[in-house]
Amino acid sequence: MNGQEWAEILVPLIVFSALVALMALILLYKYKKKRLFLQMIERSLQRQAVLPPETIREIGLHFFSANRDLRKGIFLLVLSASVLAFSYFADFKRSGNLDLNDALTGIAFLPGLLGLAFILLARLDRQQNR
Structure with a gap:
C-alpha cells in the first residue's frame, strides 16, 4: 500500500474516531454529573438532613x-x-x-x-x- 491508500483509510478513520471520542466524553460527563447529584441526595438522607420535596423536584427537573x-x-x-x-x-x-x-x-x-x-x-x- 502506498501513502495515498493509507491516507484514504486513515483520514476517515481518525475523523469518525474523534467524533465517537467526543460523544463518549460528553456522555461520561453527564453520567458523572447525575451520579454526583444522587450521591448528594443519599448523603443528605443518611445525615437525616431535611430536604424539602420542592428542592429535590427542582434539582431533578434541571437534570431530567x-x-x-x-x-x-x-x-x-x-x-x-x-x-x-x-x-x-x-x-x-x-x-x-x-x-x-x-x-x-x-x-x-x-x-x-x-x-x-x-x-x-x-x-x-x-x-x-x-
Missing part, C-alpha cells in the same frame, strides 16, 4: 426536563440538515461503486431520526405531566 429532550432533538435535526446540505452542495467524483454524496445522505439519516425520537419523547413527557 423535557426541554432538554426538545433541545437535543432540534440540535440533531439541524446537524442532519447540515450534513444533507453539505452532501447536496459538495460535488464528489464517483470512484468505483462508492458515491460519497449518497453515503453522506445515509449518514445524515441517523441524527435526523434520533432528533425526531427526542422531539417525540419531549412531547410525550409533556402530555404525561398534564
